[in-house]
Amino acid sequence: MPKRTYKQHCALARALDAVGERWTLLLVRELLTGPKRYKDLQQGLPGMGTNLLADRLKELVEGGLILRCAHGYSLTPRGAQLEEAIIALARFGAPLLGQRKPDEHWSASWNVVALKYAFNAVRAKTLEGVIEYRIDGSTVQARVDRGTIATASGPRWNPDVVATADGDTFLGIASGEVDPDSAERAGTLLLEGSRRVWRGALRAFGPG
């Protein structure tokens, strides 16, 4: 099996040899929020052939980027180093998001990554606290402290404010098409806890 390579002595080409094939970075994105089973990966990657998923998993294990574990597959520390590149790519792709098309898939867990790329360290300078997002039944947390951010895919920290809404409402707020105050009055967005932290979060994660 002569694996296809660019044959360039270049760091970018090497990275693309390792993770540049179709589906690979999306697979890593799935594992960025914690270990996943084969079945969960399939559901998070609709359209990916099951043989291809098996192939990619094998490649990534051989490359030392992921690990077989009791609960399926998880990222190694080396694999987790891809987070920065994924965030940078996502930041580039964000302006292309537009409105969600009817045939497009969407998963609440992708918001963990979204929080990171949307996070604006400069505007978050004065923000400190934990924001908990409850989206379509799943929980995502962001912990902001002195211009840095940490995220979690479940309830890890004690939240200062809890925001509950369905996916479309959050997507609308994130894109700037939905006004948070209006959504709250309309009852599609429910806020519990510190208003001050919530307003800071809007500043840190909002568009523009």
Add this chain to the structure above:
Amino acid sequence: MPKRTYKQHCALARALDAVGERWTLLLVRELLTGPKRYKDLQQGLPGMGTNLLADRLKELVEGGLILRCAHGYSLTPRGAQLEEAIIALARFGAPLLGQRKPDEHWSASWNVVALKYAFNAVRAKTLEGVIEYRIDGSTVQARVDRGTIATASGPRWNPDVVATADGDTFLGIASGEVDPDSAERAGTLLLEGSRRVWRGALRAFGPG
């Protein structure tokens, strides 16, 4: 032409829809150092079919990432936004570089990108000045000022120090396999100008 897409409402998937196909990011890398003609691109991307290059160029023009210009093709401001993602990927790929294999291509112009990803803002805090690298006849400059870096693919600024060597010597120094002082004594590395700035550059760009 139904273009292949991941059909996910996710910023990473959107980015990969736009630039995730084979060769695309390497093509953008070529243009990061300035406008290039079709022929130059072919030479910088050995192994890429000419039809594929034409297709990719068309896609990128349609996507607003590159522009036809008098001298061939150049990046638009939007296309230049890919630099951060490319640097992040290259930083991930750098540990995979190893030694240059005999069948691997290498181009001096790739060092412009390399300087950026290898640049360590923390260690460069006290460095200020312009370093000029002359590699196999081509000139690359790095301008460091208060922890920030700018690069140029030709002689744009007045250099504080000029380092002249062949590609293998620079690759060896970058990977830590060649000691700069030994290389200088051996005559494979020639330094002209400020020793202080050179030592600072070694700290800012060196491995480890």
Add this chain to the structure above:
DNA sequence: CGGAATCCTCTTCGATACTG
């Protein structure tokens, strides 16, 4: 000569069916 379009072969992808 630079800048492609065409043709043909080979590999990879994606979907479905199948197995331990």
Add this chain to the structure above:
DNA sequence: CAGTATCGAAGAGGATTCCG
């Protein structure tokens, strides 16, 4: 549940040819 096997469709790679 976690994969393997199969096969048609799409994409990639190389050579050649065409066009201005």
